[in-house]
Amino acid sequence: MTSKTVSKALSVLNSFTSENPSWGLRELARHLDMNHTVVYRLLSTLEEEGYVFHNPDTQKYELGIKLIELSNVVEEHLKFAELIEPIMKKIALQTGESVVFTILDNEEGVFLKIVESEQQVRFAESVGKRSPLYIGASHKVILAYLPEEIQNRIIDDGLSNNAQHIESKEAFFEVLEKIKHQGWYYTAGETFNDVAAISIPLFDHKKNILGSISVAGPKYRVTIEETDRMLISLQENYQSLSSVLRKSFFPSRRKFLMNTLS
Amino acid sequence: MTSKTVSKALSVLNSFTSENPSWGLRELARHLDMNHTVVYRLLSTLEEEGYVFHNPDTQKYELGIKLIELSNVVEEHLKFAELIEPIMKKIALQTGESVVFTILDNEEGVFLKIVESEQQVRFAESVGKRSPLYIGASHKVILAYLPEEIQNRIIDDGLSNNAQHIESKEAFFEVLEKIKHQGWYYTAGETFNDVAAISIPLFDHKKNILGSISVAGPKYRVTIEETDRMLISLQENYQSLSSVLRKSFFPSRRKFLMNTLS
DNA sequence: AACAGTGGTTCTATTATAGAACCAGAAAGA
DNA sequence: TCTTTCTGGTTCTATAATAGAACCACTGTT
Numbered sequence A, B: 001m002t003s004k005t006v007s008k009a010l011s012v013l014n015s016f017t018s019e020n021p022s023w024g025l026r027e028l029a030r031h032l033d034m035n036h037t038v039v040y041r042l043l044s045t046l047e048e049e050g051y052v053f054h055n056p057d058t059q060k061y062e063l064g065i066k067l068i069e070l071s072n073v074v075e076e077h078l079k080f081a082e083l084i085e086p087i088m089k090k091i092a093l094q095t096g097e098s099v100v101f102t103i104l105d106n107e108e109g110v111f112l113k114i115v116e117s118e119q120q121v122r123f124a125e126s127v128g129k130r131s132p133l134y135i136g137a138s139h140k141v142i143l144a145y146l147p148e149e150i151q152n153r154i155i156d157d158g159l160s161n162n163a164q165h166i167e168s169k170e171a172f173f174e175v176l177e178k179i180k181h182q183g184w185y186y187t188a189g190e191t192f193n194d195v196a197a198i199s200i201p202l203f204d205h206k207k208n209i210l211g212s213i214s215v216a217g218p219k220y221r222v223t224i225e226e227t228d229r230m231l232i233s234l235q236e237n238y239q240s241l242s243s244v245l246r247k248s249f250f251p252s253r254r255k256f257l258m259n260t261l262s
Numbered sequence C: 001a002a003c004a005g006t007g008g009t010t011c012t013a014t015t016a017t018a019g020a021a022c023c024a025g026a027a028a029g030a
Numbered sequence D: 001t002c003t004t005t006c007t008g009g010t011t012c013t014a015t016a017a018t019a020g021a022a023c024c025a026c027t028g029t030t
Helices: A004-014 A025-032 A036-048 A066-077 A079-095 A137-143 A148-160 A169-182 A224-236 A238-247 A254-259 B004-014 B025-032 B036-048 B066-077 B079-095 B137-143 B148-160 B169-182 B224-236 B238-247 B254-259
Strands: A052-054 A061-063 A098-105 A108-115 A130-132 A185-188 A195-203 A209-218 B052-054 B061-063 B098-105 B108-115 B130-132 B185-188 B195-203 B209-218
Touching (some): A004 A025, A004 B004, A036 B004, A066 B066, A079 A108, A079 A209, A130 A148, A195 A238, A209 A224, B025 B036, B079 B108, B098 B137, B169 B185, B195 B224, B195 B238
Antiparallel strands (some): A098 A108, B098 B108
């Protein structure tokens, strides 16, 4: 059993994204298809605790600094984040490109940590970016190791959303097969137009898929011809990555995803 | 009017701090003096949306990665954060110490941004740290410019909590007077045992106090004798800091504080 | 074997919520 | 200038969601 009121409050919070970082009251109510009185009460409550900020100049609502506070608690607690950093740095140094750590969260992928290369387009601002599992090497490599039933549902979701990167269901399943066969995947221009990436999957001690690690950079540098070099670096560090994941608390919400299995 | 249920849910979230990053269900219920069934329902709801993570190994609840996601939205939106960074870096370079940007939020001070010096003890992990306004130069310098009624209440709060750094009410008001007279303040070992800081206040266009900017470092380096040098750097950059604050959205929740005035 | 913990579940009296109808003010259009 | 149509915010009560006692099943301790 979950609380309906709290669910609504969280859906209010979830409405604030990079694309829509501020909302007017009635605007947000329409977006959520809720009565504006209700949204008002929720926003007021969130504001009182600093989760939301009511900008007096624009009269709009925005996310509050309480969230910065809490995210700091998470990051501090996530010891794995600091354990994994030196390994990611090593890969970045070896390849000369940025390294992205992606985590499976419910039925989406989230960029949890990014280590930038020296010569890089800014990337780090994408930390926390969440997207469906059918987009990009980092995500596809995760999808490949999920139960077929879930793969089916996620691909269908993509098709019904007219996702650009799914040609046909058959072709997509072939990609997933290929990934499982070779253990890595390369894509260009899926998550970001000018960015290409090569990714390998990461598992827990029970061989459950947890996330992925990727080398990413501008298309013209990270070409399919270069993948060999980068793959070697990824595979060289695979063991240390796995042992870190095994040792430390890891907030992958696989549970919810698996509960959807019939 | 605010929502009681959502307030409870937020108080659940607020229970997760650096000191207490994970809670058992009944443990948390006791802490909040709530029925464990209620806490269970709230946690389940928060978990469903990724705000909370139920660690299957320890059976304890922890904050979820959704918060990292949201904090990234806040930071992206906070254009002032990037505008202020070069100025803070300049001060860090000039003084050789870390620079801390503190914001007034309701009746507390929050470290919103920290630029580290090269030669520094790690400090940045304190981003988001929240503490009462009677502790530390960065906070006292804010308190000095608040209405007397609020100063009174905050000091009384401190006294009833047996705060270490308040000798007597009279002595404390003298400190606040001194701050207003000289426009800066120096403390050593208040917020952190081995750290000293010198701070100046920051105001909006209506001369309302918004926050403060501080130079901070280990006591043995940031001595009272060194303050002149650092003060010059702070004051040199004061105008650029003010103009940035004037230009950009700034989430200081003064409103709630001011609403408490009789 | 008894006991005291734990996380999780069920059920209904009670309480908090949803949402229509209502402000007052701002902006847009005629 | 006078409507009209927005906006954020408020009030009130039928009704829907919540609180919390009593209850599992399980684990660890004595």
